[in-house]
Amino acid sequence: MTREISNGQTTGSLWTREQALNLAALISCLSIYGITISLFTPLLSLILEGRGVSTTVIGALAMTAPVGVVVGSFVIPRVMRHLEGRNLLAAGVIVEIALIYALMMTESLAAWFVIRFLGGLTGAVLFVVTETWMIEIAPEPHRGRVMGLYNTTLALSFALGPLMLSITGVAGPTPFVAGMTLMALAGMPLLFAGRYRPSSVEEPAFGVVSFLKVAPLLAIACFVVAFKDLAASSLMPVYGLRVGLDESAATLMLFFGAIGGALLQLPIGWAADYFDARKVLIACALVAFLGALVWPLVVGSKILLWITLFLWWGFFAGVYTVTMILAGQWFKGVELATAMAAFGAYWGIGAFAGPLIGGLSMDLWDPYGLALVMVIVSGGFLIMSPRKGLYGPRSAPGE
Numbered sequence: 001m002t003r004e005i006s007n008g009q010t011t012g013s014l015w016t017r018e019q020a021l022n023l024a025a026l027i028s029c030l031s032i033y034g035i036t037i038s039l040f041t042p043l044l045s046l047i048l049e050g051r052g053v054s055t056t057v058i059g060a061l062a063m064t065a066p067v068g069v070v071v072g073s074f075v076i077p078r079v080m081r082h083l084e085g086r087n088l089l090a091a092g093v094i095v096e097i098a099l100i101y102a103l104m105m106t107e108s109l110a111a112w113f114v115i116r117f118l119g120g121l122t123g124a125v126l127f128v129v130t131e132t133w134m135i136e137i138a139p140e141p142h143r144g145r146v147m148g149l150y151n152t153t154l155a156l157s158f159a160l161g162p163l164m165l166s167i168t169g170v171a172g173p174t175p176f177v178a179g180m181t182l183m184a185l186a187g188m189p190l191l192f193a194g195r196y197r198p199s200s201v202e203e204p205a206f207g208v209v210s211f212l213k214v215a216p217l218l219a220i221a222c223f224v225v226a227f228k229d230l231a232a233s234s235l236m237p238v239y240g241l242r243v244g245l246d247e248s249a250a251t252l253m254l255f256f257g258a259i260g261g262a263l264l265q266l267p268i269g270w271a272a273d274y275f276d277a278r279k280v281l282i283a284c285a286l287v288a289f290l291g292a293l294v295w296p297l298v299v300g301s302k303i304l305l306w307i308t309l310f311l312w313w314g315f316f317a318g319v320y321t322v323t324m325i326l327a328g329q330w331f332k333g334v335e336l337a338t339a340m341a342a343f344g345a346y347w348g349i350g351a352f353a354g355p356l357i358g359g360l361s362m363d364l365w366d367p368y369g370l371a372l373v374m375v376i377v378s379g380g381f382l383i384m385s386p387r388k389g390l391y392g393p394r395s396a397p398g399e
Contacts, residue, residue, distance in 0.1 A: 038161025059359025068120020148269020159258030
């Protein structure tokens with residue numbers, strides 16, 4: 001029999017109706033939010049490119065949201081100890097709708113920087129609360145498949161954003177109205193979710209900063225995945241335009257990459273349930289590196305480009321899927337919430353650095369600097385991934 005504990009969690013492998021409903025609501029909410037994220041990152045980049053703004057400034061705007069994620073990650077674990085999870089998620093949805101409306105109502109670049117920073121704060125709330133909640137209630141024997149399903153639907157939502165942008169176009173209020181509508185829909189599944197607090201609210205043995213010493217592999221994995229995601233999603237359409245693709249084809253580079261990120265996560269999660277998670281992570285890191293080497297070489301052939309981006313993006317995303325599985329194995333309760341907040345912080349640092357360094361590299365070596373940076377980052381993580389000493393949490397500083 002499965003023994004139930006607080007918040008609908010279980011210690012066995014069987015599912016309860018409450019678990020299934022909560023997971024379905026959380027995955028639905030965050031996946032619809034993912035469509036909004038992937039719609040607005042290339043939208044704002046293409047608008048600024050049309051105004052003749054440099055790629056450095058375009059990258060700088062994209063990195064302001066990750067700055068908000070980093071700032072928010074330091075306070076969310078403490079907030080989660082005192083405020084109920086579903087209420088935090090509902091508040092985040094409402095704030096996000098207001099921010100999209102503000103983006104639509106002004107063309108001020110300075111205002112866009114502020115709005116994007118606040119959007120990062122909102123995103124930190126949505127992701128940290130949702131991911132902590134999901135990992136805590138997922139039965140351990142099925143956690144890989146749950147995380148794979150979550151990342152599949154989330155990545156699929158990231159693919160739908162650019163596709164929607166190719167339909168709505170860049171000009172006018174239509175894409176902004178679409179974004180507000182999506183966020184309203186994202187709030188609907190929360191009506192079916194239960195209430196949530198971390199299973200333990202004791203003071204964790206580590207903080208967001210010291211997480212790098214406690215679990216360096218997980219922290220660096222979050223960094224490199226975010227670096228690639230934000231650099232690619234904000235600058236790859238610009239790269240495509242500059243190598244001769246039309247606007248629709250440049251946007252579809254993101255679509256086919258994100259489709260790979262969607263469809264490969266469930267099999268990667270399944271593999272982590274049944275095989276050594278370490279070997280699965282190394283395999284993902286290897287394909288991520290090889291894909292970074294190949295995709296700039298096949299831009300001239302759309303079929304080869306779509307296939308390469310499908311595999312590259314998918315296995316790169318798999319790094320994060322396996323990282324979440326390892327976090328669920330290593331941490332529980334409020335320490336898991338702190339780990340997820342640290343995920344947000346190191347993800348934010350990577351997402352901050354990715355567009356900035358990618359934009360600078362394209363200004364220095366137009367447009368091929370972006371591809372070179374991707375090779376360096378993915379190669380660095382591949383070198384790190386086989387180190388056995390990094391597979392398991394270390395003692396927190398001072399212990």
